[in-house]
Amino acid sequence: GSIHHPGARGCHQLIREGAVLVETIDHILEALQGWKNLPPSNEPGETKPGPTHPLLALLHAAPQTSEGLSASSGWPLPKVLAALTELELDNSVACEAGRWFARA
Known part of the structure; x- marks a missing residue:
């Protein structure tokens, strides 16, 4: 424009x-x-998906929505969505019917 x-x-x-x-x-x-x-990027402060990823720990406890993860983690929603995308590409999580699940 x-x-x-x-x-x-x-x-x-x-x-x-x-x-x-x-x-x-x-x-x-x-x-x-x-x-x-x-x-893999080595940017300072970047959280890498893995078994100790904070969102994975929350999802192993119970499936949650993106908004629920934002509330329980204290992370802003855009950061949660970016992390979930990385975890999904890493095949660590899956989303079904709006709820995120950790893969075993």
Whole structure:
């Protein structure tokens, strides 16, 4: 959108942050190519999915919704959702009917 239109600010911010235009499933698959081969990042303060992951401990106790995990962990919902995505990609959790379960 126009740089003068206030409604385009969000889109412009996404572009500045490196967003990619996706119009089809092929675009998504192309962007995901090789993601399993990426080395683990070692960013300071990053929580790595694993057997001691705090969300896994909560999910081993009982299945929960994303919002429930946010409340019980004290983490903001976006952080919970990002962690759940990582755990799901790692095949450590699954979501069924809106509830997250730890895989055995």
